[in-house]
Amino acid sequence: MIDDSAAARFAAMAAPHLDAAYNLARWLTRDPHDADDVVQEAYLRAFRFFDGFRGGDGRAWLLTIVRNTCYSWLEQNRFSSIHVEYDDRLDSLHDDDEGRPMHRLDPEQLLLQAGQQQLIETALQQLPIEHREILVLRELEELSYRQISEIAGIPMGTVMSRLSRARLQLRRSIEAMEQR
Amino acid sequence: MKTMNCDEAQELLSAFNDGELDLTLGLALEAHLESCPDCRAAHRSQQELTAALRHGATYYPAPALLRARLNAQLPGNPEQTARQIPTLPDRRRRSSVWATALAAALVIGVGVNLVLMSLQRQSALTDEVVAGHVRSLMVAHLDDIVSTDQHTVKPWFTGKLDFSPPVHDLAAEGFPLAGGRIDYINHRPVAALDYRRRQHVINLFVWPVPDRRATSPETSKRAGYNIARWSIDGMDYWAVSDLNASELLGFAQQLRTLERPTGP
Ligand SMILES: [Zn+2]
Numbered sequence: 001m002i003d004d005s006a007a008a009r010f011a012a013m014a015a016p017h018l019d020a021a022y023n024l025a026r027w028l029t030r031d032p033h034d035a036d037d038v039v040q041e042a043y044l045r046a047f048r049f050f051d052g053f054r055g056g057d058g059r060a061w062l063l064t065i066v067r068n069t070c071y072s073w074l075e076q077n078r079f080s081s082i083h084v085e086y087d088d089r090l091d092s093l094h095d096d097d098e099g100r101p102m103h104r105l106d107p108e109q110l111l112l113q114a115g116q117q118q119l120i121e122t123a124l125q126q127l128p129i130e131h132r133e134i135l136v137l138r139e140l141e142e143l144s145y146r147q148i149s150e151i152a153g154i155p156m157g158t159v160m161s162r163l164s165r166a167r168l169q170l171r172r173s174i175e176a177m178e179q180r
Numbered sequence: 181m182k183t184m185n186c187d188e189a190q191e192l193l194s195a196f197n198d199g200e201l202d203l204t205l206g207l208a209l210e211a212h213l214e215s216c217p218d219c220r221a222a223h224r225s226q227q228e229l230t231a232a233l234r235h236g237a238t239y240y241p242a243p244a245l246l247r248a249r250l251n252a253q254l255p256g257n258p259e260q261t262a263r264q265i266p267t268l269p270d271r272r273r274r275s276s277v278w279a280t281a282l283a284a285a286l287v288i289g290v291g292v293n294l295v296l297m298s299l300q301r302q303s304a305l306t307d308e309v310v311a312g313h314v315r316s317l318m319v320a321h322l323d324d325i326v327s328t329d330q331h332t333v334k335p336w337f338t339g340k341l342d343f344s345p346p347v348h349d350l351a352a353e354g355f356p357l358a359g360g361r362i363d364y365i366n367h368r369p370v371a372a373l374d375y376r377r378r379q380h381v382i383n384l385f386v387w388p389v390p391d392r393r394a395t396s397p398e399t400s401k402r403a404g405y406n407i408a409r410w411s412i413d414g415m416d417y418w419a420v421s422d423l424n425a426s427e428l429l430g431f432a433q434q435l436r437t438l439e440r441p442t443g444p
Contacts, residue, residue, distance in 0.1 A: 013403075016317040016422070018250065019379065022242035036246055043250065058404050059422070120236035138198065139233040140379075142424060145200045164194035167229060 010050045013058040014043060020059060020141055021066045027136045028070040030125060034077075042069035060147040067133070067151055074129075123173045131166035138163060184212040189219045197226050239379045305418075308365045310402050312372065313383045313420035316361075322374045322381065323359025333360045337371055345371035345386040346415070346439055353434050355382065375431070382421040382431060389416045397432035399425045408432040412439045 021042060025035040046065045053061055124132060130152075137148045145159045154162070189212045195201045196209050213220050316322045325336040334347040340362055349357040355375045363372040363385060370387040389411065397410040406428045408419040417435070421428055 012311075012314055015250070016314055018247060019239075019241040022246065023240045023379075026240040032240075032243070035240070036243070039242070039246065040250075056404075116232065117236040120232055121238060124233070124237050135233065136237075139230060140237060140239050145195075145198070160195045160200065161191075163198070164191060167194055167226065170233075171225075171229060 006050065007047075010047050013050075013053070014046060014062055017059050017062050021062060023140060024063055024066055024133075024136060025070055027124075027132055027140075028067070028129060029074065034073070038069050038073050039066065041073070042066040045069060057147065057150070060143070060150045063137075063141075063143075063147075064151045064153075119174055119177055123170055123177060126173060127166065127170060130162065131169055134159070134163050135166050135170065184208050186212075186216060186219055189213070189216070190222055193219070193223055193226050197223070197230060234378065241379070305366055306400065306402050306407060309383075309385050309407065309418045309420050310405050312363045312365055312385060313381075313405060316363075316372070316374070316383055317381060322361070324361040326359040328357050328359075330357060333357065333373070336360065337362075341369055341371060343388045343415075345373070347373060348435060348438050350375065350431070350434055353431075355431050355434065377421070377423050377427060377431070380421050380423040382419055382423060382428065384435075385418040385420070387416055388414055390414075397429055397436060399429050399432075401425070410436055412436060415439075 018039070021039050022035055025038040025042070026032065029035050029038060042062075042065050046062055049065065124135060127135070133152065134148060137143050137151060143151070145156055145163075148159045148163075149156050152159070189209055192201060192205060192209050196206060201209065213223060325333055327333050327336075328349065328351065330347045330349045334344070337345055337347075337360070347357070347360070351357065355377055358374045358376050358381075360371060360373045362369050364370070365385055366387065368387060370385050373384040373386065375382040375384060391411070392414045394412040395410050397408045399406060399408045401407065405420050405422055406425045408417075408425075408428050408431070410417050410432055417432070419428060419432055419435075423431075
């Protein structure tokens with residue numbers, strides 16, 4: 001039997017974060033129906049684990065579960081779309097071999113050109129999942145590095161460097177698409 | 181202090197823009213930016229990328245159907261079972277997922293009253309306004325009057341409340357008004373105004389108080405929400421949101437400057 005007061009406390013904590021949960025699942029799975037499934041499963045898991053939640057940051061706690069549910073869902077359903085083990089050091093090797101492309105992009109253009117919005121959307125969608133995830137958590141959910149560290153299960157220093165790489169990579173793919 | 185070179189500086193720009201760099205590194209970076217036009221350009225470019233992402237990338241809110249499935253089932257209505265949970269359009273769906281959905285709907289859909297009771301047991305006013313905010317998000321029924329026009333929203337309260345809440349649109353400042361409703365806080369009906377900041381909802385609760393003293397906005401945090409409260413001209417204002425504290429404070433200050441004290 002479901003304990004009503006535990007359920008009420010859970011609902012009070014979890015319901016307001018439903019948009020954030022769905023947005024994260026939607027960007028990670030890149031599919032509206034999959035996001036639906038994942039969020040439902042994640043909310044059920046969250047309720048099962050709710051005893052272990054000792055107050056504090058409900059949003060980060062819940063998004064951790066949504067994120068983990070996404071990854072296990074992706075592993076089961078389309079193994080090829082996620083890397084087995086992501087390595088920030090390897091990633092940085094690739095990025096360091098060119099000069100400083102940051103200067104090339106005109107900031108005004110980035111905002112004002114027609115079609116930029118679609119460009120940004122597509123570029124973000126095509127990023128590797130770890131980069132997509134950290135940009136969604138930071139730029140769309142506006143979470144702090146501490147919260148991101150908790151949700152993605154990585155140290156604060158890695159949040160910092162991965163975010164920096166993710167932005168560089170996003171900028172590069174926008175540039176590449178613009179030149180096409 | 182060791183001076184910073186361009187590579188080091190650009191490595192740190194991202195965290196600097198996010199306000200996540202510690203003070204020492206931040207000062208060193210600022211010193212470098214002052215003397216280096218290249219890195220200043222990169223800095224601006226970073227800010228623009230963030231702005232472009234926040235405005236350009238889609239924020240996907242939970243679909244109404246998903247919210248309804250998770251919300252709709254009240255424990256007081258035991259006969260409302262699976263049949264009334266809207267079924268999804270033709271989709272492959274493992275039965276375990278369906279069972280999960282059902283269970284989740286039953287678990288989460290415990291209803292607004294229970295939530296309110298559990299939150300209001302702690303009688304502090306802060307809990308009440310946070311409960312008001314949470315309730316408004318849970319029922320996906322934020323507004324009884326949906327309008328971005330202050331001249332439509334303000335008269336709507338006439339006759340429904342024994343006071344006239346000031347209503348201002350702050351769209352030009354980036355906080356558009358989305359509507360309003362009556363809520364019940366501090367043992368009385370109050371005006372609840374619904375403002376937006378990007379994807380964030382801000383509930384502003386307003387009610388009259390005997391004390392006409394003006395106070396500056398103060399922020400606090402409760403259950404993961406930021407709260408800003410202030411008083412002016414015989415009214416108490418409480419703003420609640422999951423928006424970050426500094427932007428919520430900005431919102432409060434914008435509003436407060438619009439209300440000039442008229443009383444003694
Ligand atoms: Zn420099």
